[in-house]
Amino acid sequence: ASERDDSVLIVGMELSYPPFEMTDESNKPTGISVEMAEALASRLGKELRIENIPFAGLIPSLRTGKIDLIISSMTRTEERAQSISFSDPYLHTGLCILVSKDNPATSVADIDMPGKRIAVKQGTTGHIYTTKHVRNAEILMFDKEAAAALEVSQGKVDAFIYDQISIYLNWKKHQETTRALLNPFNEESWAIGAQLGNTELLGKVNAFLEDYKSSGGFDALGDKYLSEQKREFKELGFPFFF
Amino acid sequence: MRLELKSVVKQYGQQRALDNLNIAILDTSCLALIGPSGGGKSTTLRLLAGLEAPTSGSIRINENEIGSDAAKRNAHLKNVGVVFQSYNLFPHLNALTNIALPLEKVHRHSKADSITKAESLLQQFQLFEHRFKMPSQLSGGQNQRVAIARAIAPDPDIVFLDEPTSALDPEMTAEVLDAIESLVEAKKRLVIATHQMGFAKQAADTVAIIAGGKLVEVGDASQVIDQPGTERAREFLNASLKF
Amino acid sequence: MRLELKSVVKQYGQQRALDNLNIAILDTSCLALIGPSGGGKSTTLRLLAGLEAPTSGSIRINENEIGSDAAKRNAHLKNVGVVFQSYNLFPHLNALTNIALPLEKVHRHSKADSITKAESLLQQFQLFEHRFKMPSQLSGGQNQRVAIARAIAPDPDIVFLDEPTSALDPEMTAEVLDAIESLVEAKKRLVIATHQMGFAKQAADTVAIIAGGKLVEVGDASQVIDQPGTERAREFLNASLKF
Amino acid sequence: MSIKSIFYHAAEGDDALPSRLSRYASFFLAALLLSLLLYGSFAALQYQWNWQSVLRYKAKFIEGWFTTLKIACVSLIFAFLVGAISALCGRARFLPVRYLSTLYVELIRGTPLLVQIFLFYYVIADAANIQNRYFVGVAIMAIFSGAYISEILRAGIEGVGKSQLLSAKAIGFSEYQTFRYVIAPQALRSSLPALAGQTANLIKDSSLLSIIAISEFTLNAQEVNAITYSSFESFFPLAIGYLAVTLPIMRLSRVIEKKLQFDT
Amino acid sequence: MSIKSIFYHAAEGDDALPSRLSRYASFFLAALLLSLLLYGSFAALQYQWNWQSVLRYKAKFIEGWFTTLKIACVSLIFAFLVGAISALCGRARFLPVRYLSTLYVELIRGTPLLVQIFLFYYVIADAANIQNRYFVGVAIMAIFSGAYISEILRAGIEGVGKSQLLSAKAIGFSEYQTFRYVIAPQALRSSLPALAGQTANLIKDSSLLSIIAISEFTLNAQEVNAITYSSFESFFPLAIGYLAVTLPIMRLSRVIEKKLQFDT
């Protein structure tokens, strides 16, 4: 409902998901998605502006035209696709589990039992997965990732389901008290979001992703931000998504 | 001053404070309202001052009918000074400001003039040293004197005083009497509700006795007080001879 | 009742309300405090009632030294009734409850007894029909009578009355005088601050004149009022003859 | 009755309520104006409503609403208790108790509820080995709202005139009796609007308990929002659900307020 | 001076402040107690502090703190304006205006700020074509807090005794003058504690503006929390940052309150 400067590309993301979307010490946006957005903007010949919007505010912002695109590690889902359009996926990952140290569980089936409690972060694919597939355990929704991890570490819940990299990082933080099951038990893909019906922009985005992948842009970013994780995953013998 | 109340009724909820009150006075410079407690003196005073509207009936002061019309009542209020039975100074202002503020804001005196005027009145009532005290820090009589000073400060045409000397010692009462006399000389008019017959007799030229919300007797001050015409008035006044 | 105030000083901020006050009275059943406005009557009354502590000096009533010790003051307060100059009824309670509540809660009467007692006092002061009114709905004199009724309701040993008749008409004043006489007959003791010399003379057996926070004269009521011994007292009392 | 006289309230007798017709007509006019503003805005937005997907989750709304209500009710009772005790402690003779009350009120009112919930649940309750999150949630809300109620009551208590305290002393009331029969009724009367407001706040603030995974009204609405991506559709039931509780409370308080009115 | 007399405040002369020694010693004791409680809980938790990683982001905290402060200051001014106007409108002769004020106060106080922000930013501001989010943020906070301030002022205004209004009328004060010289000073005095509290609330509530991407204090702290994977380390600066503003406000209000005291 508003006129805007055409020479600026406004990208919305929640800058609290390292190493994809975050800020550096001087409060500047940085991370994999940010560099991606920069590349995309220069490809479109536009000036980039990043809006730091909490995850829940991203889709409303897009729908009311306050931003042009969402690049915020957003998984493409059926339900989201009814509200916004998604580009081709640019990254495939999967859900993993954080359990407490003395929990013998090895798979989702082990924790989906009566009397068990599973923590998820509200609005994430972990949340969507559990509401669809978890039958027996009680699901607890959290607003903050840190809270969910703390719950596992204090034994208040049995497991925390989230994506691979987050589970890994949370486990690093609570190594004494938790254990991570880093073998993804499902597959999902991240994509860039645009307004419904904005096929023109979406086409340009898809073309950019194609080129970016083939020209090794993603690999370079992986080496820059995730080299340590990559190495550790190799040592631990888990598949790494990036 | 001509005063005329015609079948005035004032009803508070269940309570009929004035019950068909009729008073007609052709000319008076100082009217005293006397009568038993709860008889309706304060209510009559509030109505005459234009602070409240009667439930029914008409009230005429000189040529103004102030009973039914809010605008007229408000115009009337501007030329009037009132002292309530319970002083009613503003608790958040000191004695000096209580007097000076209305002068400055309502009567458009300059600030300096207002203060000078207030100070001279405080002096007259022997309150100068207490001028910066808040009402809660003043004695009963001091409060009352400030209230009187506030009422007469803007030189109103008519001053309404409800029990103005109840908290005053005889010396201060004499002082107030002097003030009243000089007001009368300055062609101001007064209506005073009081329990002190001696004071009423000296201050007023006309006296009205009100009891049970009705007029009992009205007439020349010394005549009504010394030779009351009705049984009820005689009864009431006899009691006052005791003191 | 024996009363002894020795070099009593009461300081309010800058203001010295009582300035080395000395009074010694060997026996009195009803003491009247008179004197000019702002002289210190109310302050003396508050100190004698044990409501405030003196800044310095000693206060002795009968055998009790109540000046310095808070516990003693509070014990003293239980046997005492007080009427303030500005009534001070509780604004959120009606007339009846204002009287009955302390009877029930402080003096442990049954609820029914408290109400009966309160009602009979209201009747005595001709307030029965007004018993359910809130203080703000009562006339000045009605308020004052409720306050007196509240003070004497629990049959206290000593009653302190600050200007108890200031808002009362002569008839009601006579009523209060009767009440005081019957209290004295019942061996109760009273201290009254008043501006009405006639009332003081009839009610009290002893009179003390206080001015400027100091004692001017003390003695037998009719003697002090009719033949004052000091110049200041004569001056003060002369003014009162006017009314 | 002229049109003017319908909408205008006479200057005189300000106590008297305007006539029923006047009140209804005026209220209607005011409500109409507001509705038009909202309607116009949505029309300008050209928003495509999608109520179906939200409606499917109505059980979630209802469930969350009841959870919020239950938590709020229980918290409220304790909050009043805590607040009253703290207000009393603020007048204690033993000074450390007095300062403890001040510290409590200022620390709680001065810091975000979010931080308090986190600290209380993950640190203090954990140390005390209290596991039930609903229990802890109620405790936190009681402690949080209690600080506000304490301050409201303090203001009410201090508003009672000194002359009345003197009067109570003269009558022989003990400190407790003075409090019970003189201070409390008047303080309650004068703090009523603030207390009603605080109750409404408690109900709304309890939504922050979502961060310790208490599935109350706001969390559930946001969850529906997160699932269906229909922001406005889930916010309307949310607003109406809260109004359904808070509005009657505020109205009730006004009625009681009018009833308890007395003049000082 | 015995130990008892240090910690006990004499019954007499309740107005008199306790001695300086008493106050400090008592305050210290109270603060000590609270600190011990917190310290003990953290000790039981055996939490491994990691201040370094949080400290690296201190620029973020500082920046957010200033943003919050700026928004709060500007909002506060407008909130007072809105609140005062609404309180005045609540006494208007023209009844629809009166009900508009009531509706405004009740709708705003009755619904969650979150919903209001959403509605206001994405619908109303959008329809009015206002794009600047800081501008909208300030407007929302002013409207939200204004409703609370309006209610606080209303209570204060209604608390002024009727006898004083009569007195003002008798003196010849116009309605405006009565308001200006009699009602306002007394109402302000009696609403001061509530106003200070509301100011503190405004500062804290502004944290919800994060959902429209205003990078204020709380949002920044939570981002640091998420980025550094720390649980508690970023909450402490948060609490202290808010306290640094709210505490002085509450203290100041108490001082002014004492100064303006008068007896009715």
Ligand SMILES: Nc1ncnc2c1ncn2[C@@H]1O[C@H](COP(=O)(O)OP(=O)(O)OP(=O)(O)O)[C@@H](O)[C@H]1O
């Ligand atoms: N709280 C206070 N602060 C300052 N001064 C006070 C306070 N209370 C009383 N005073 C002053 O102390 C003096 C004595 O007051 P007190 O009330 O005892 O007089 P009083 O003899 O009862 O006078 P009145 O007949 O007018 O009631 C007065 O000058 C009064 O202004």
Ligand SMILES: Nc1ncnc2c1ncn2[C@@H]1O[C@H](COP(=O)(O)OP(=O)(O)OP(=O)(O)O)[C@@H](O)[C@H]1O
């Ligand atoms: N607001 C009110 N509500 C109910 N009754 C009232 C109200 N105001 C006055 N009254 C009653 O009206 C009657 C007359 O009151 P008013 O104050 O005029 O008496 P008064 O002659 O001034 O008495 P006093 O000498 O005691 O001051 C009294 O019985 C009183 O109780």
Ligand SMILES: [Mg+2]
């Ligand atoms: Mg009267």
Ligand SMILES: [Mg+2]
């Ligand atoms: Mg006195």
